[in-house]
Amino acid sequence: MTIRKRLLILAIGGVVPLVLVGLALLWSVWHAKQQQLNDGMEQQAELAAVLFDRWLDAQEQPLRTIAEYSSTNGINQTELQDALKAAITPRSSWTDLRALDADGKVVAIEPTNAESLPSGIAERLLAEAQRGASGVETDWTKGEGRYSLILMAPMKSGGAVTARIDGAGLQQIFQGITLPERTVVTVMDPQRRIIYRSQRSQSAVGMDLTGSTITSVLNDRKTAVVVLKSSVDNVERVYGVARAGNTGYSVSVGVPSSVLYGPAWQQLTVYIAVAFVVACCAAVGALLIAGSIARPMRLLSMAAQKFGEGDFSARAPSAGEDEVSRLGMNFNAMAQRLEKREARLAELDTLKSEWVSRVSHELRTPLTTIKALTRLLMRGGLSEAKQREYIETISVECDRQIELVLNLLDLARIEGGVFRITHERVNVDEVMSSCVKAAVRIAEKRRHDLRVEPNSEPLFVCADPKTIRRVLANLIENSVKYTADGGRIVLSAQQDGEEVTINIADNGRGIPAEDMPILFNKFYRGKPAPESAALHDAETTEFLEDADMSGVGLGLYLARNVVERMGGRISVESEVGRGSTFTLHLPSWSEGGCGESVNSNGNNKTIARG
């Protein structure tokens, strides 16, 4: 799976649970709010029911007064008639008022021509009266949604006082209270028929709500809440329903769900929308962040792939301060090092090939010379002088071969860490003289003036005699090689404090200043001097020319290496066209011995006394 996908999953995995928790919280807040609103509706319904109950009670009050008065004072019919008249006159919505005896016979009635009570209702009310309870019934006998409420107050005699109130009188009950907009108050009688609806609707009054949840929701409770579509106008409302005392009547207050829950629902919708936007932003953000991390990783991987395929110039993006940029930087640094190493290896490879061919050439050339001269000698017919010259040349070439092989062996020993030197008392004049003697023949061939400047006092150094001899021989050989014919090569030595300096000065071609820092490097070879010329006859010139300027660039490298191992150093001064002076600085011998020096591995070693 790609990093991009993983990061995306990580981000979404973090955001989704948060969003879910947020939604769950919102849902519970919404429920609490809904409950609060429903409770409010229940309270409103309860309040409306109390109003209705109080109104009924207020209507019953004159009935109870008349019933009590007639029972206690035993008044006659005329007085009862007057009492009824006095009670009905100020009450415009009352249709009639009557007193019944225990058998249901009218004792007094006002107005006198009032209709009799519908059968059934009168009996039920009288039965109630005989139990000593007051009661109220709805009279629907007038039809077309018209009705009356018949209220009854019991008399002690078993009779009752009843009043018929026109249904229109109920309008006054709720006139005093201000209801919120689009709120509907409905009053239902015990037969579950609507006797009042605040929003006037002709068809509503008298409507039978049997079977509707609004009538069954109360059960044994005093108040309840129900959400349903109105049977009257089909509007979905939240209804608070409450019983009106013990009358059997119930009152509901309904508010359209959209009005009641609207603001809260709107708020919830805003929260959900915000949560959705936040989730989307998080997903987009995660996508961008994942991209910003994955892109440099992809580029880094591409760079690594290219690098692996051999394109050493491939680099990763590294601008920035973050971890991926630092990774890129580290990769680039590594790539740069490897590129350099690769270039160096290629360079070394070239050097190695060049060196192998040079060494092969160095080995082949003297052998060819030796073979050619041997053949000339074997052919015979040469003058004695010529024979001698050829034999000397063969000897010189053999020495050169031996020297080359020894140099190669030294190189192998130095690089293998097994080069051993001794530290002994070495007479400087003796070494210089023997080296000059060994080189005198070849110097003569080049008509060089090769000599040693003698010292009045003998000088002694602490050195490995064989090694110091080979170093000196090498430096003399170089001076002979790189000085034009007829040059001057002078060896001298001086005591310089604790050390002895040995100079090999020539007036040869000199060394360019730009080559000085690499002069002692392994395999360094300067460009051949144009003025170098051979001194030999035509037959041998090509061999000897080669031999005179031959070399593999190891002499100075080995010289510095071994001189430093002997506790000394080597320096050079040179000017192109004027000559060079190589100086060996070696620790001088004292009576106390050679002191401390270093072995071939660079470790300190106490050396033997010479």
Ligand code: ADP
């Ligand atoms: P080689 O002589 O085999 O080339 P060396 O290490 O002895 O190797 O010398 C390295 C190079 O230094 C020579 O190729 C030459 O260019 C330069 N060199 C050494 N000695 C002298 C000298 N005396 N005069 C001029 N150039 C010299």
